[in-house]
Amino acid sequence: MPVISFANSKGGSGKTTSALLLACELAQYKDTTLIDADPRRPITEWYKIKGGPDRLKVVTNSDENTILDEIEQASAESSFVIVDLEGVASRLTSYAISMSDLVIIPMKEQQQDAWAAMDVIKQIKMESRARRTMIPFSILFTQTRVVAKSRTARHIAEQFRATKTIPCLQAEINDRDAFSALFNIGGTIHDLKTSDVNNITAAKENANVYAEEVVRILRESKKTKEAA
Ligand SMILES: Nc1ncnc2c1ncn2[C@@H]1O[C@H](COP(=O)(O)OP(=O)(O)OP(=O)(O)O)[C@@H](O)[C@H]1O
Ligand SMILES: [Mg+2]
Incomplete structure (x- = not known):
């Protein structure tokens, strides 16, 4: 059903981590497919450690020629389809964006991530024109500090949040041991023990707050589409 892609051509902006967190949250209640289209295959490697929730299916993308079929098949089977994209602008990224009901653009509160995020927004707008329909998107600030944000970080986030034409999720993904530990320990944050991380x-x-907001956005954009 709804397809949510994670795109930002800036490497290390938090795409894989945010895609995995969302997939595991949704899979607590609904059948969810997570398509691993990151060439380093981090989700596939994560799954090999301990598997994942029963309702989560991980599909490893082959290449740009198969991504459309993989997304179509996953949409037919699952309540949610999540696509973790590679950290470069490519034909594969374009295909996935064009099939998406929501593109989440993870970015650190840093200038280079901000520039890359603006490039992705341009790409989404081009895909929207080509498809003759709006593809909703939203910025997601990642690896944010809970306390003592730097002045630069605050300034970049404020600039984005003040720009009416650029939707930003209220929720941020904080910089947390628990999130990076998943790729080492395997499983979900619900399986972690206090002896594993702080x-x-x-x-x-x-x-949870992040996943709830994404579900709310999907619901609202479905309503808007139906009303149009
Ligand atoms: N919220 C977070 N808290 C702690 N560490 C994080 C967080 N998000 C990402 N990281 C760490 O930062 C690194 C890059 O994150 P991630 O792999 O999610 O980015 P990416 O955008 O998918 O990168 P690429 O463009 O290479 O695919 C990883 O080592 C990851 O564990
Ligand atoms: Mg990645």
């Missing part, structure tokens, strides 16, 4: 409760709360 402050699991805050990490769970963060992931």
Whole structure:
């Protein structure tokens, strides 16, 4: 059903981490497919460690020639389809964006991530024109500091949030041990133990608030589409 892609041509902006967190949250209640289209295959490697929630299916993308079929098949099978894209602008990225009901653009509160995010927005607008329909998108600030944000970080986030034409998720993904540990320990944040990492409760709360907001956005954009 709804297809949510994670795109930003800036490497390390948090695409894979935010895609995995969302997929695991949604898979607590609904059948969810997570398509691993990151050439380093981090989600596929993560899944090999401990598997994942019962309702989560991981599909490893082959190449740009198969992504449309993979998304179509996953949409027919699952309540949610999440696509983790590679950190470069490519034909594969364009195909996935053109099939998306929502493109999430993860970015750190840093200038280079901001420039790359603006490039992705341009790409989404081009895809929207080609498809003759608006493809909704939203910025997601990632790896944000909970306390003592730098002045630069605050300034960049404020500039984006003040720009009416650039939707930004209220929720941020904080910089947390629990989130990076998943790729080492495997499983979801709900499987982590207090002996594994600090402050699991805050990490769970963060992931939950983020996933709820994404579901709300999808619901609202479906209503808008139906009313049009
Ligand atoms: N919220 C977070 N808290 C802690 N560490 C994080 C967080 N988000 C990302 N990281 C770490 O930062 C690095 C890059 O993150 P990630 O792989 O999610 O980015 P990416 O955009 O998918 O990168 P690429 O463009 O290479 O695919 C990883 O080592 C990851 O563990
Ligand atoms: Mg990645």
